[in-house]
Amino acid sequence: MRNWTHEVVRMTDIHKSFGSVHALKGVKLQVHAGEVHALVGENGAGKSTLIKTLMGVHQKDQGEIYIEGKEVTVQDPIHAGNLGLGCVYQDVTIARHLTVGENFFLGKLPKKKGLVDWDTVYRETGKTLDGLNIQVNPRAVVKNLSVAQQEMVVIAKTVHQDCKLVVFDEPTALLANEEVDELFKIIDTLKNKGIAVIYISHRLEEIFQICDTITVFKDGAWVNTVETAATDEDQLIAMMVGRTIEDMYSIEHCEPGEVVLDVKGLTRKGAFENINLTLHKSEVLGMFGLVGSGRTEIMRAVFGADSYEEGTIELFGKEVKITSPRDAIRLGIGLLPEDRKEQGLSLATSVKENINLATYDRIMDRGLINLRKESAVAKKYVKDLLIKTPSIEQKVKNLSGGNQQKVVIGKWLNRDSRIFIFDEPTVGIDVGAKREIFRLFEKILEAGNSIVLISSYLPEAMGISDRLVVIHEGKKMDTLMRDEFEEERILRLASGIKSLVEE
């Protein structure tokens, strides 16, 4: 192990139970100044619980926490802040209608003669942002910033309070590739300032890119702490899931059949232009592009969720007019939207109702819902898709991300959809659940149905797709066949560079 000189946080033998669930079973973690320490494991492995224990959100049942060698009991998140511990949570927590400066000083606005001292607010905020090389105006209203900028603001705000340690919990889930690079620059800056960083991510490639040390958790227990240079992805996955996965991103491909979807000249001004696509039977068509390139908008238009101005859509050889999701669904298209919580699921209702949501017509007897059929259908999909839920009456908001995603898939399988549009299906989902979702892809293809996979994650897009359409600023750059997939080429196209010659 490399010799780190200054220990910032040490946690030893931490235990934590919630009722009968033993969430942490004597785990340990040690992080040093200037170290970027990755915490990996499947969902439910205990990463978040450990961080919440450190941040004072939960109280440990047993064990010790040392900050710079001194034992402490972290009472609550405010206490954690005073101790120099900061955490950037997965969901961006910031007041969207206020300015960046106001957010920085939220709850502690400086005053001069009883009035808010705005000059100080914006000057100090500006200083902090400059110190981290973040190009954001302190006077800008947060909601007018891009998601990436908002995240940068949250990071800066966290660091702002004399931090010794910053935790990043899935920081890149919502970021496009070039924005991830920005984030990594900031992490580098923190590292150079001697701040300790804990980095939680499902994206192993990122971990290999920026982390010095990796600690692996499984089922609430510590498995190993290794130096990044001394391990590789396969080893790591093996430690995380307790079995080897040769290749995360591969599926059985079928022989693609005839054209089922033919989109010609699809245009909506300002969003996408003259898009031509074909999708074959039993094929996965990948759609790759940076966030905001228009991939989602194109497929939402095909699904009827948004409008388009020009172009034609042919389905199974017949030209169709799709003006609403209802039309698309009737014609056999299902959409798994980008944001499952905001668009995909009715969170406050049960698994049963979500699975039946698009199909109530089919389980009606004389105009009334047949409750037995409703339950039977839900049970069938819970069983077939291995949805982990205590019962079909469980509210969907209580399920994990992977299981929520399976509920959405179940809804479309139940509707006998022929074309499945998956928009970022594996964002924020652990390794095991990803595999299960890809297994479902295989089933869909075997049954002679087709998939459009929108992904901003290149290994996934390359591994799963039969063909890959690359989109840049609303225009189709190219369609690549599987044997033409090359990381560099795809990234070039996605950045708007047609060929090497043009450069």
Next chain:
Amino acid sequence: MTDATMKKEQIKPGFLDKINAFRNRYSESTLLGILIVFVIFMSFASDRFLTLSNISNLLRSTSIVGVAAVGMTFVIISAGIDLSIGSVLGLSGVIAAMLMTSGVPIFLSILGAMVCGTVVGVIQGWVIHKGSVPPFIATLAGMMIIRGGVMLITGANMISGLPKSFRSFATAEFLGLPAVFFIWVAVLLLGAFIAKYTKFGRNVYAIGSNEEAARLSGINIQKNIVMVYGFCAFTASIAGVLFLIRLGNGLPSAGTGYEMDAVAAAVVGGASLMGAEGSILGTFLGAIIIAMIRNGGNLLGINSFILNIIVGSLIVVAVLLDQKSKKQGK
């Protein structure tokens, strides 16, 4: 899965399903418990409480707002609110009275009043969806416009001279209880049936939970929103006719403030203004509990201002308890 195994699963609900169903019903059983405790307490505190005439009175006065609360519950489940139902109630009563006094048969007059009321609700639903006007604003405007209209067509005068056979229903009884209570029960059953057995019922919950997800699942949002406000106005119109029966005269200001009583019943009964939560049984219990507090308080000679404070506190406590049980459930 084969048909045989499907059948097996249909017949035998899982143990966990039962527990969960019980948990889902938990909030209602709490209300039922509160109700029973209250009844026992009151029957000791006042010997007039548990008499047939007092109970009849209580049911008679609660039934009207209770009928309107059924529609309100659906609106709240859809994550909306309808502030116009008091005015719709007034409108339907006045229209029925005007039709009757001008010689239209009783049945047709009632039908006419209900159609008018429902159409008003449908229009509001349409404005809310098509114009993306927040329900609070649209129905606040509706409340003022409709009430203004009622005052205008009546000249703010009471309409008297209703047929005797119509008025006699006010005192009609069945099994010793007021007939109006049975109409309330019928509307409650209709509401519970719609929530459980119709696609519309399921759609209202889905829309209340997440409108965008519902739309992307192929639910016709406009149709369902229009229907939910139409249904709410429909139940308010029934309440309007019941009010007319009770009073015996068409009162232009009838139903003023009823919208808030209906919201209170639904909220005490476990409905959430955030949508997707609430049940007809809960609303029924909520309405009864509020009515009993008022009635019991009166019998015990408690100042009605204090009773208002108690009912207000009950609403807050109901929501607090609900939030707490939700957090524990996590």
